[in-house]
Amino acid sequence: MKWTGFNVSWRALSLVFGFAICCMQTARANETVPPKGLPPVVVPADNPMTDAKIELGKQLYFDKRLSKDNSISCASCHDPAKGWSNGEATALGFGGARGGRSAPTVLNTAYQKFQFWDGRAGSLEEQALGPIQNPIEMNLSLEELESRLNQIDGYKKQFEAVFGSAPKAADVAKAIAAFERTVLSGDAAYDRFKAGDANALSAEAQQGMKLFFGKANCSACHTGANFTDNAFHNIGVGMDKPEVDKGREELSKLKGDRGSFKTPTLRDIARSAPYMHNGQLASLEEVVDYYDKGGTPNDFLDEELYVLKLTPEEKKALVTFLREGLASQSYPDVQPPTLPE
Ligand code: HEC
Numbered sequence: 474m475k476w477t478g479f480n481v482s483w484r485a486l487s488l489v490f491g492f493a494i495c496c497m498q499t500a501r502a503n504e505t506v507p508p509k510g511l512p513p514v515v516v517p518a519d520n521p522m523t524d525a526k527i528e529l530g531k532q533l534y535f536d537k538r539l540s541k542d543n544s545i546s547c548a549s550c551h552d553p554a555k556g557w558s559n560g561e562a563t564a565l566g567f568g569g570a571r572g573g574r575s576a577p578t579v580l581n582t583a584y585q586k587f588q589f590w591d592g593r594a595g596s597l598e599e600q601a602l603g604p605i606q607n608p609i610e611m612n613l614s615l616e617e618l619e620s621r622l623n624q625i626d627g628y629k630k631q632f633e634a635v636f637g638s639a640p641k642a643a644d645v646a647k648a649i650a651a652f653e654r655t656v657l658s659g660d661a662a663y664d665r666f667k668a669g670d671a672n673a674l675s676a677e678a679q680q681g682m683k684l685f686f687g688k689a690n691c692s693a694c695h696t697g698a699n700f701t702d703n704a705f706h707n708i709g710v711g712m713d714k715p716e717v718d719k720g721r722e723e724l725s726k727l728k729g730d731r732g733s734f735k736t737p738t739l740r741d742i743a744r745s746a747p748y749m750h751n752g753q754l755a756s757l758e759e760v761v762d763y764y765d766k767g768g769t770p771n772d773f774l775d776e777e778l779y780v781l782k783l784t785p786e787e788k789k790a791l792v793t794f795l796r797e798g799l800a801s802q803s804y805p806d807v808q809p810p811t812l813p814e
């Protein structure tokens with residue numbers, strides 16, 4: 474993401490070419506320049522992207538002072554070094570409390586219609602204040618959040634510059650969301666192959682790709698540039714447990730949605746094991762075996778799941794496609810920034 478270059482060059486051009494370019498700049502200001510294979514990110518009109526806002530959001534994202542005992546930041550559970558997830562089956566939060574769900578990756582959440590496994594938040598702005606207040610995540614009230622930030626000069630100055638006022642919870646959400654909209658995974662071997670580079674994928678990965686879009690039926694749900702239909706499905710995960718996580722049913726109140734969860738992106742999927750909403754599958758091999766047997770039978774199982782009868786060689790090729798084909802070559806390996814005092 475080269476925000477500075479982008480802004481500067483458009484500003485320079487608009488000076489030279491005047492009105493017409495100026496209008497294009499306004500139109501482009503609500504989009505971003507995405508990595509290969511991804512569409513532009515749509516940015517809400519009331520939260521335009523600026524370099525200063527993204528930088529502020531990054532600091533907040535990595536700052537443990539956003540948790541009650543200063544021990545947990547967003548990055549604790551959505552760590553760039555762990556595929557923007559945390560490598561654990563279920564997330565460990567405040568005071569060692571554990572929820573029943575795994576931390577999804579933050580990669581490409583910019584493209585999602587819904588946030589959370591059950592889709593209970595729409596926008597990233599709406600999502601961001603949830604974990605800060607959640608007693609088993611960061612456990613900090615919004616009043617306390619605002620009063621803490623107002624005691625840190627470096628933050629006060631930045632909020633003034635970016636939002637024109639003292640630190641406010643709603644602006645914390647905006648800044649974090651702006652940062653998250655730069656956390657993109659594209660530019661994978663698959664994208665290069667699709668763009669015409671026949672050597673971008675190994676023969677085995679190409680075989681896996683054919684299975685993904687054909688016999689293995691993965692693309693029935695993992696479809697489009699972000700490998701998700703932005704919809705909810707019951708693929709049987711957790712349905713054999715004594716206490717079933719109702720998933721989407723909690724929100725829709727429709728019994729047919731029992732055990733349905735949001736189809737996750739598969740980009741850079743090799744980085745974010747273990748898998749599924751409860752983290753029950755440890756590896757991509759286990760995921761493919763799970764689908765091969767048609768998931769876990771239950772009354773609400775999606776009709777797109779059935780016994781696949783993949784050969785061992787086909788399973789291996791499918792895993793190779795997921796691992797090699799969908800790994801970004803410009804992975805956002807963001808390092809923790811220096812935090813304001
Ligand atoms: C204690 C671990 C933990 C912390 C800290 C945490 N999260 Fe999460 N995050 C989770 C879990 C678990 C979920 C999924 C919960 C669910 O679906 O019910 C989640 C979901 C999300 C999602 C939705 C992703 C998707 O694909 O649905 C986003 C975005 C996100 N978190 C961003 C953040 C931000 C920003 C912060 C800091 C303000 C943060 N998280 C702090 C564990 C954590």
Ligand code: HEC
Nearest residue numbers: 689691693694706710734735736737748749750764775777
């Ligand atoms: C009926 C729709 C559907 C089909 C078909 C489907 N998936 Fe999924 N996939 C999902 C949903 C929904 C989840 C999340 C389920 C959960 O956690 O309970 C998921 C989760 C995953 C995950 C875990 C992602 C993560 O971040 O934890 C992987 C990997 C995956 N699918 C790969 C595949 C592959 C490979 C195929 C083909 C063999 C496939 N899927 C077929 C809907 C589908």
